[in-house]
Amino acid sequence: MSRNRTLLFILAVYVSLAFLLSSLVVKPSFYGLSTILGTTLLGTTTLGLTLLGITSLVQVYAEALSMGQLAISLIAICMLVYLELSDPSYGKTRSLIEELRKSWLPLTAVLVLLFALIVFFRILAVLA
Amino acid sequence: MLVDFSTLDLRQFGEFPARLLLTALALVCVSTISFYILTALLGYTYELLLFSNVVFVTVGLVTLFINGVRGSLAVDLLYFVVVLVLVEEVLLNSVWAWYGLALAFFVFALLPLVGIVVAGKNESVRIVFEVCGLLLATRIVFSPFPMTLLESGIFLPAVYTLIMSGVIAYLWFRKVPFGKIGLSWGTIRLYFQVVAGVSVGAILGLVEYFILRPKPIEVGSSMISNVLYLVVTMMVFVGLTEELLFRGLLQSYTAELMPKWQAVHLTALIFALFHIGWLNPLEVVFAYSAGVAFGYLLIKTSGLTAPVVAHGFGNIVLYMLALVA
Numbered sequence: 001m002s003r004n005r006t007l008l009f010i011l012a013v014y015v016s017l018a019f020l021l022s023s024l025v026v027k028p029s030f031y032g033l034s035t036i037l038g039t040t041l042l043g044t045t046t047l048g049l050t051l052l053g054i055t056s057l058v059q060v061y062a063e064a065l066s067m068g069q070l071a072i073s074l075i076a077i078c079m080l081v082y083l084e085l086s087d088p089s090y091g092k093t094r095s096l097i098e099e100l101r102k103s104w105l106p107l108t109a110v111l112v113l114l115f116a117l118i119v120f121f122r123i124l125a126v127l128a
Numbered sequence: 129m130l131v132d133f134s135t136l137d138l139r140q141f142g143e144f145p146a147r148l149l150l151t152a153l154a155l156v157c158v159s160t161i162s163f164y165i166l167t168a169l170l171g172y173t174y175e176l177l178l179f180s181n182v183v184f185v186t187v188g189l190v191t192l193f194i195n196g197v198r199g200s201l202a203v204d205l206l207y208f209v210v211v212l213v214l215v216e217e218v219l220l221n222s223v224w225a226w227y228g229l230a231l232a233f234f235v236f237a238l239l240p241l242v243g244i245v246v247a248g249k250n251e252s253v254r255i256v257f258e259v260c261g262l263l264l265a266t267r268i269v270f271s272p273f274p275m276t277l278l279e280s281g282i283f284l285p286a287v288y289t290l291i292m293s294g295v296i297a298y299l300w301f302r303k304v305p306f307g308k309i310g311l312s313w314g315t316i317r318l319y320f321q322v323v324a325g326v327s328v329g330a331i332l333g334l335v336e337y338f339i340l341r342p343k344p345i346e347v348g349s350s351m352i353s354n355v356l357y358l359v360v361t362m363m364v365f366v367g368l369t370e371e372l373l374f375r376g377l378l379q380s381y382t383a384e385l386m387p388k389w390q391a392v393h394l395t396a397l398i399f400a401l402f403h404i405g406w407l408n409p410l411e412v413v414f415a416y417s418a419g420v421a422f423g424y425l426l427i428k429t430s431g432l433t434a435p436v437v438a439h440g441f442g443n444i445v446l447y448m449l450a451l452v453a
Contacts, residue, residue, distance in 0.1 A: 005300070008299060008300055012296050014364070015296075015364065015368075016289075018360050021356075022285040022357055022361055025356050060223050063225075064226040064229050065229075065275070067230075069271050071229070071271075075233060079237075099244045100240065103240035105301065106298050107236065107237065107240065107265070110265055113290070114269065114272050118271070
């Protein structure tokens with residue numbers, strides 16, 4: 001394994017351990033304060049609440065997320081079809097198609113992972 | 129306020145920090161003044177949020193147009209990406225959230241294609257556009273989770289682990305050299321990098337607390353556990369992930385297309401726009417300043433240690449103040 005790959009592996013282990021630790025400890029009652037991610041859904045500053053009440057925000061985002069799940073599924077399917085059709089083993093293709101295949105490959109992997117999570121949470125919801 | 133910096137003799141200061149400082153000062157001053165004028169005119173409404181951010185981006189881009197390198201299609205398209213991020217964030221943080229999310233999906237898939245078309249054989253251009261797509265993926269990763277989970281304490285680690293997995297997969301796939309994105313020990317002693325990070329982070333955390341004035345956090349009896357959660361979440365997830373994406377990947381590769389000061393400015397602009405979710409225009413201006421500070425630390429130390437520590441520690445200070453309050 002090259003040095004870069006070893007470092008990536010260490011990074012992955014480091015993040016996994018941090019995730020494990022953070023899921024074990026008792027969490028304070030805040031969500032996403034001052035992060036680029038958490039703010040979108042659950043920013044709870046006084047000014048934020050004045051502008052858009054948290055109740056209406058939650059309702060709006062619940063609808064957006066369900067549409068997002070549909071979009072993830074559709075885009076993931078489209079990208080998988082594209083990856084299959086542009087597979088070099090079928091024969092030579094234009095360089096643009098090949099390059100796009102390389103660029104979309106990691107993005108498709110992300111979308112497939114998200115799709116698996118959607119399925120997982122749906123199954124959990126049914127079982128619950 | 130928009131001075132043509134090219135007429136100034138910057139050699140006495142060192143061109144990079146002087147240009148960066150002047151640009152940042154101009155943007156912060158104009159945006160802050162316009163925020164107070166707009167507040168007086170509009171009150172605290174959604175229009176205030178919209179117009180303040182439009183002014184912020186317009187001034188930020190105008191300073192780049194006046195003083196920055198142009199003429200390259202890739203650079204001009206990057207400016208357009210800033211506008212796209214503004215539109216996406218403004219929509220996402222409104223009652224039209226779905227349209228913002230749809231735009232995020234569209235740009236996420238489109239930018240790699242744009243990168244290929246404009247890059248030619250320039251690998252850096254391609255990576256810059258792919259990373260911009262990855263940034264938009266940070267909006268998409270919310271979608272699979274049920275609302276109940278998003279409101280729980282495990283949400284932050286879960287989402288950030290997902291994003292970090294995507295980043296690691298990307299680094300693996302693209303074979304990005306670690307030294308180039310700051311994943312190294314840096315050119316100065318590690319001790320100084322940590323001290324610099326802690327100092328900058330403490331100041332930023334304090335300033336951000338007074339800008340946001342978050343509601344006091346209820347702790348209960350588990351203070352130590354809460355603080356441990358805070359340190360792990362802010363340092364590992366927030367600090368490392370965001371700095372790796374913005375400074376490590378975006379700024380480092382953008383700096384190959386334009387002067388360093390311009391790359392820091394542009395990255396900080398995009399970083400700031402991702403803070404529109406606070407629904408507080410001053411927070412966006414603050415995030416820009418913080419982005420400039422983190423970018424400067426990366427360039428001066430040639431490593432991500434100082435920016436990660438500054439970012440993480442800044443957030444820890446903010447939370448600790450909210451805890452103590």
